[in-house]
Amino acid sequence: MPLTIQAIVCAVDFSSFSPLVVGYGKVLARRAGVRLYLFHAVHNPQDGAHPTAVFERGGDLAHLTDDARQRIQALMTDADVDWEPMVRFGEPVEQTAAFVDSLPPSLVVSASHGVSGFRRFFIGTVVERLTRALKRPMLVVKPGDGEAPDRFNGFRSAVVSCDSHGHWQRTAPLLPLLQTDTASRIHMVHAMEGPMEKVMTDSDAASYGQVQQALQDRLNRQLNEQGRRMFPHADQLSVTIAPGVPQEMVLQIADEQASDIIVVGVRCSGRVSRWISGSTTETLLRRSPCCVLTVPEPVEPIKTGGHRR
DSSP states (O other), X not given: OOOOOOEEEEEOOSSTTXXXXXXXXXXXXHHHTXXXXXXXXXXXXXXXXXXXXXXXXXXXXXXXXXXXXXXXXXXXXXXXXXXXXXXXXXXXXHHHHHHHHTSSSEEEEEEOOOOOHHXXXXXXXXXXXXXXXXXXXXXXXXXXXXXXXXXXXXXXXXXXXXXXXXXXXXXXXXXXXXXXXXXXXXXXXXXXXXXXXXXXXXXXXSOHHHHHHHHHHHHHHHHHHHHHHHOTXXXXXXXXXXXXXXXXXXXXXXXXXXXXXXXXXXXXXOHHHHHHHOOHHHHHHHHOSSEEXXXXXXXXXXXXXOOOO
């Protein structure tokens, strides 16, 4: 299912990263011609002795709302886009996901905060949890080389992680919005992780290396054809296919090509499986030197069957 963008949502927490997030959001909303929402969630801790929020009993609800709106207004001084502030109370990830779900198809813009050690292992960062909670794509921005975010003119070099599940193909309508109109480059990367599939009828007569090379050649042709069809806006298109670990290959190509954005799909998986095998998406969010666009797998509609009497 292809993605269309009808709104931009900036998730702001009033940290030092917020101006960066808002700067990208304003540029993208202007390019897409859609409304920009600045969303802030005020965490409302519950008092264990009373079934109410701590600040609610003190009459701080209106004050916190006004304060958040004023700080959002300060971030949007002289903005030349259609925008709206949104303040909610509750757990930030849950509230952000619920708000985004209430909108038409949207692109969320956020930033990653450095968290390490046991806290990251057990609960992850907010942005990592958002990638698993959101049903919409999210652009995770990182500081550039001193360039003002309001002067952002698109990403020139994108690395697309092409796994076998094909969710990355949903990025096709997004990349023209994110990339520059000229001199844009796309590097498609596919890591061959699993056992080699049978690609030759007479396998006994073919060496393992021949079978592997035949598979790589076939995948190379397929990805080149898909890339030319899906990304006609790109001035340059390249494909890298080799055995390896996806996140390591993507990071290597991004470094070699001096890429400014990595595109990766997000698969639904349990926390235990991520502890055991790790997550390509979370690894890229933590280690990428550039911005990361996460694209969730589509949500399958629930099928309800009729019952015969």
